[in-house]
Structures are given as structure tokens and as C-alpha cells.
Amino acid sequence: MSGNTFGTLFRITTWGESHGAALGVTIDGCPAGLLLSEQDIQKELDRRKPGQSDVTTQRKEEDLAEILSGVFSGKTTGAPISIIVRNKDVDSSRYEELRNTPRPGHADLTYEQKYGIRDHRGGGRSSARETTGRVAGGAVAKKILSQHGIEILCHVVELGGIRAKKVSIPEIRENTENNPVRCADPDAAVEMAAMIHAAISEKDSVGGIVEVIALGVPAGVGEPVFDKLDAALAGALMSIGAVKGVEIGLGFRCACMKGSQFNDPISIRDGKIITLSNNAGGILGGISNGEPVVCRIAVKPTPSISKEQHTVDIKEMKNTTISIKGRHDPSIPPRIVPVAEAMMALVLVDQMMRGGLINPIISADNPEAGPEKRRL
Ligand SMILES: Cc1cc2nc3c(=O)[nH]c(=O)nc-3n(C[C@H](O)[C@H](O)[C@H](O)COP(=O)(O)O)c2cc1C
Numbered sequence: 001m002s003g004n005t006f007g008t009l010f011r012i013t014t015w016g017e018s019h020g021a022a023l024g025v026t027i028d029g030c031p032a033g034l035l036l037s038e039q040d041i042q043k044e045l046d047r048r049k050p051g052q053s054d055v056t057t058q059r060k061e062e063d064l065a066e067i068l069s070g071v072f073s074g075k076t077t078g079a080p081i082s083i084i085v086r087n088k089d090v091d092s093s094r095y096e097e098l099r100n101t102p103r104p105g106h107a108d109l110t111y112e113q114k115y116g117i118r119d120h121r122g123g124g125r126s127s128a129r130e131t132t133g134r135v136a137g138g139a140v141a142k143k144i145l146s147q148h149g150i151e152i153l154c155h156v157v158e159l160g161g162i163r164a165k166k167v168s169i170p171e172i173r174e175n176t177e178n179n180p181v182r183c184a185d186p187d188a189a190v191e192m193a194a195m196i197h198a199a200i201s202e203k204d205s206v207g208g209i210v211e212v213i214a215l216g217v218p219a220g221v222g223e224p225v226f227d228k229l230d231a232a233l234a235g236a237l238m239s240i241g242a243v244k245g246v247e248i249g250l251g252f253r254c255a256c257m258k259g260s261q262f263n264d265p266i267s268i269r270d271g272k273i274i275t276l277s278n279n280a281g282g283i284l285g286g287i288s289n290g291e292p293v294v295c296r297i298a299v300k301p302t303p304s305i306s307k308e309q310h311t312v313d314i315k316e317m318k319n320t321t322i323s324i325k326g327r328h329d330p331s332i333p334p335r336i337v338p339v340a341e342a343m344m345a346l347v348l349v350d351q352m353m354r355g356g357l358i359n360p361i362i363s364a365d366n367p368e369a370g371p372e373k374r375r376l
Helices: 038-048 093-098 108-115 128-147 169-178 186-201 229-238 251-256 333-354
Strands: 011-016 022-028 065-069 081-086 151-159 208-215 243-248 266-269 272-275 293-299 309-313 318-322
Touching: 011 128, 022 128, 038 065, 038 128, 038 333, 081 128, 128 151, 128 333, 151 169, 151 186, 151 333, 169 186, 169 208, 208 333, 229 243, 229 293, 229 333, 243 251, 293 333
Parallel strands: none
Antiparallel strands: 011 022, 022 081, 065 081, 151 208, 208 293, 243 293, 266 272, 309 318
């Protein structure tokens, strides 16, 4: 099985299964000299971990991060960083019936068709637990970005058809983590939570839309043609399980607009070139233009539902039905927020390293200082 590695210069490889001994990430290409502690990783994993509220899966995992390599005296050495998270609350008993009956909407059938063997306990590599590695890697990327004044925000803007009102950046910062659905509009958050509870009582699930924004990205990030910043972001965000659509800026809404409406007028403010609107989502020609980078992802309703669905018994080769037990997220958007942030951070660090905007050796005092400024 290939496809477990992401990035060009800043590369992560995630490994491990939902019901195996552990999961983790190996980060290759991290600059040396970055101050990094387990707490830096843990604070992001704590935002991702299951069982945080009654609108997420009730699997209870501490998801404690342990750094195995690549950090010495509190700083990265430039060597591969390995981070392990051990699975603790594993209950595989409820997955036994999935051995021969693929879940509609999940990856069970395609894994079976491709490999002829699969870890039926919790979805194996297609489980959401794979995203612990992404979030751990993303925590390192975020730390690098913060030294360059780049902040990543993410919030749920729609859930089960309920739309949040348009919110400001300070509202996203202040409100998002204050409610279990991670919506920056407090009134909509209440309605969304009620929608999730209604879905639970109907043995069903609901999807939604999540917006991820990068602030402070300088102009010039992105490699044109095949590795355009928007193409890299679309691939990265679409690689997250359950994501079925990615928009950059106004996205699909551009299709019914005129050029005069969609184009972002260019102007000068305080001696700096800016655009007066940001319909392009901060990217033109695959290169950032200094405006906020804005992406939205469409997240499908959770496939594992306890409502009865049609499927097949692949051993007996006969039609059957399934009503899924086990612990599942009734709605994925609230849980995908830290994962989407991580993927945005990983893309930006990789592209900035490729463009020479991040040095391979970081000075703790001055992140902008390159190797030539170091005393050998
Ligand atoms: C954060 C997160 C949580 C998820 N939780 C569940 C879950 O509890 N149950 C489930 O069936 N799928 C869950 N999924 C979705 C599956 O991982 C995903 O649908 C599956 O891998 C198939 O991939 P696809 O939807 O991209 O085709 C979750 C995904 C993410 C990113």
C-alpha cells in the first residue's frame, strides 16, 4: 500500500491502524533548531481526540504524544521526527460483523476489492484515527508558521443544512472553540448541536461545510503549473476522509458571476499592494497574493450509522442488511477542524520551504536567519 507520505521537502508519513497497538507520524525535512516539546503536539491532539462531547464518538482516548526521535535539548536536530500515539480504548468486538459485510459509504468494500485483505476492526488505515498522525505533523508545521506570523483558523460554517451567519476573524478566534460543534456563530451552534442530536435519535448522521483560513501568508507562496498552491491545498484537503469537495475563495459560486464581479480590484493601501475583495481566496496563478488564503471543504455525513442499510455478505455472495454498532461520530465537521488546519499548515510549510521562504536551520532568536548567519 503506497500513498502514506505527503509533501515534497517537509514530508510526513502517517502509520498505524485504529484498532492496532499505536498510530503515529514520521516527519522528514523539518528544519533544525526549532524549539519543540511534546506539549506543542499535545495541544493539537487534544483538540482532535475523540470523546470530547456528546456530539462526537464516545471512544475515549487520551492520545498522548511521545516524541521518539529528532529532538535534542528541546530543539529539532533536522533528523526525522517520530511521534507515537498508543491506542488505549480499543473495543473490536462490535466490528466482528463487518468482517464480511462492507459498510455502505465507508472504504471497506474498495479496500477488499483492491487488497483482498483488510483490517475490518474500525476501518484500519481508512479510520479517522489515521488523522492523529496528520495533526501531530501539522502541529510542528503550525509552530514553524507561527514564527513567520502565519495563523490558521478553521470553523464549521454549515451543518445539516443549518448555515452560520457571516462572522469576522475575531469572532472565529473567540467563539469557535467555545462550543462542541466548533461554529463561530453561537446561535447557529445551538441549532447545529440540536440537529446532531436529532440525527442520533434517528440512527442517522449529518454532514456540513468547514472553512479553513490562513492569515499572514506572504505573497509568493506556491509553485506554478502542476504544484500550484490551490492545487496542493485541494489535494491535501481532499485527502482527508469524508471530504467530498474543496472550494478556494468563492469556489463554485464563481461560475455564475461576471468577470467584473468576480475579479478582485487591485489597489495600494499604506504603500502596500492589496486587493479590495478576496474572491480568489488569496491565490492567483497558483501563487499567494498576500491576502488571506481561504478554503472551504464539503464533509459528507458519517458513513457508519445504526439505521438499517443494504449491503452484501462478500463470503456468501448474497444480499443482506447492516445496522452498524460501535462508537462513531454522528457528524464529522466538528472533528475535522483540527485536521483541516493541519493539512493547510503542512502544505504552506512545504511550499514555503520549496520557495526558499523557510530556512533549513531555524534560529530560535530570529526565525528569518539562515545558515549563513550561524556560527560554525
Ligand atoms: C475526523 C474524522 C472523523 C470520522 N469519524 C468517522 C466515524 O466515526 N465513523 C465513520 O464511519 N466514518 C468516520 N469518518 C469518515 C471515514 O474515515 C471516511 O468516510 C472513510 O475513510 C471513507 O473515505 P471517504 O469518505 O473519503 O471516501 C471520519 C473522518 C474524519 C476525518
